[in-house]
Amino acid sequence: MPFSMIPTTWQPLAAAFVLAGLWLLSQHAQTLPTGRTLVFALSIGIALGVVLQRTRFCFYCHARDWLQRDDPRGILAIALALAIGVVGMTVVQSSWVANPQAGQLPPEMHIGPVSWVLVLAGLAFGAGMAVSGSCISAHWYRLAEGSAVAPFALLGTGLGFAIGFHTWNPLYSAAVADAPVVWLPQHLGYGGALALQLGALALWCAWIWQRHVQRRSAGAPAMQPQKARDLRSLWQSLWTGRWNYALGGALVGLISVATIVRMRPLGVTATLGSQVRGALQQRGWVPERLDGLDGFAGCATLPQESWATPNALVLAGLVGGAFVASLASRQFTPRRPTGRDALRGIIGGTLLGWGAMTGLGCTIGTLLSGGMAGALGAWVFGAAVLAALWLDFRLQAWRLR
Numbered sequence: 001m002p003f004s005m006i007p008t009t010w011q012p013l014a015a016a017f018v019l020a021g022l023w024l025l026s027q028h029a030q031t032l033p034t035g036r037t038l039v040f041a042l043s044i045g046i047a048l049g050v051v052l053q054r055t056r057f058c059f060y061c062h063a064r065d066w067l068q069r070d071d072p073r074g075i076l077a078i079a080l081a082l083a084i085g086v087v088g089m090t091v092v093q094s095s096w097v098a099n100p101q102a103g104q105l106p107p108e109m110h111i112g113p114v115s116w117v118l119v120l121a122g123l124a125f126g127a128g129m130a131v132s133g134s135c136i137s138a139h140w141y142r143l144a145e146g147s148a149v150a151p152f153a154l155l156g157t158g159l160g161f162a163i164g165f166h167t168w169n170p171l172y173s174a175a176v177a178d179a180p181v182v183w184l185p186q187h188l189g190y191g192g193a194l195a196l197q198l199g200a201l202a203l204w205c206a207w208i209w210q211r212h213v214q215r216r217s218a219g220a221p222a223m224q225p226q227k228a229r230d231l232r233s234l235w236q237s238l239w240t241g242r243w244n245y246a247l248g249g250a251l252v253g254l255i256s257v258a259t260i261v262r263m264r265p266l267g268v269t270a271t272l273g274s275q276v277r278g279a280l281q282q283r284g285w286v287p288e289r290l291d292g293l294d295g296f297a298g299c300a301t302l303p304q305e306s307w308a309t310p311n312a313l314v315l316a317g318l319v320g321g322a323f324v325a326s327l328a329s330r331q332f333t334p335r336r337p338t339g340r341d342a343l344r345g346i347i348g349g350t351l352l353g354w355g356a357m358t359g360l361g362c363t364i365g366t367l368l369s370g371g372m373a374g375a376l377g378a379w380v381f382g383a384a385v386l387a388a389l390w391l392d393f394r395l396q397a398w399r400l401r
Helices: 010-030 035-055 059-069 073-096 116-132 136-143 150-176 184-217 231-237 245-262 270-282 310-328 339-358 363-373 376-400
Strands: none
Touching: 010 035, 010 310, 035 136, 035 245, 035 310, 059 073, 059 116, 059 136, 059 376, 073 184, 073 245, 073 363, 116 150, 116 339, 116 376, 136 150, 136 310, 136 339, 136 363, 150 270, 150 339, 245 363, 270 310, 363 376
16 A cells, blocks of 8 residues: 555644653653753754755755756755854854964864865765765754655765775875865954855855856746734744745754854764774774874764763764654655665665765764854865756756756
8 A cells, every 4th residue: 555545644643753752761761870961962952854845855855956947045045054153153252262373173063174175075975965865964854854865875975984994094195195275264263254154155145146046037837925924823824835035044053053152063974984883893894093083073983882972962863853753744745665765775875875975974963063163175075066066967967058
């Protein structure tokens, strides 16, 4: 029987069961030595899962809407999230490192080396998004929606991490070891770095909007105007369709800033990477020594002795929150995967995993958290990802001619 023909009366019970499970998990985490931080991580994950699912916040989809369909709302939402995060992180970091030009980097912020290896990682990650149809964070919340591709993409991501551990030492010797680690406030001061990043984002957004207006004037389809809503329809809209793009960008930015109040910057690959690394190292299938890797800030892959880590609790909350949100909005639509789904997921996920391991994070860890912290590497990684997507969309357009 097709899933769409199965009665949906079980869905409220399933949502209640998941919420009860998350509550029990929080109660157990509370008893552990770092319990308050773990509960905070779980809460942040739930909030992030709901926001990502309800706003369809996805770097690949937003880039596709802009580059292929001339709909700039998603890409502007990403810029809004970065702008809010840059302001918030500047406030937080200035309380940690009073003099940014003294040579000290803020602890645990995702500020990594800048080299051609980072560009290569960004290109691979962008290609992985194009093949699999999402970035890693989107695959996590789509897993909770019953996506047929997401399980294979996340499996492929683990494979990509394994390959990345094998290629890390040669790449480190070739370029990463001597690459500069550039933190913009260290060179420009907090005010200069803030002005440069917000100014660049503002100019980019202005160019995007002007380009959209010019294309619309030339006859391209325009966005549909939004109708005014009363309170009842506004409440109903929370669980139908999707939330406003700008609301999604603002909430993602605020969640990212709130995360560093109690724990490391936001990321979604550390647990997966550390589990893959630990399992393979026990079997001697990856080098025991990964040169310099654990000394860099980013989505750390050092094997953990316990599952109870903040990053693992963020992921548990993200998937649980997205599952409840997808049930409430009737967007839980699983289907049986095809061979094409599996192949897309494995190949795309492998590229995503290799890019995330080599780039020390994904679009959440390296681009979002790093960019908010003022890391030059974040903008380099983001530009490489966007370049790969632009090339893919141009190739698609060329094939259709």
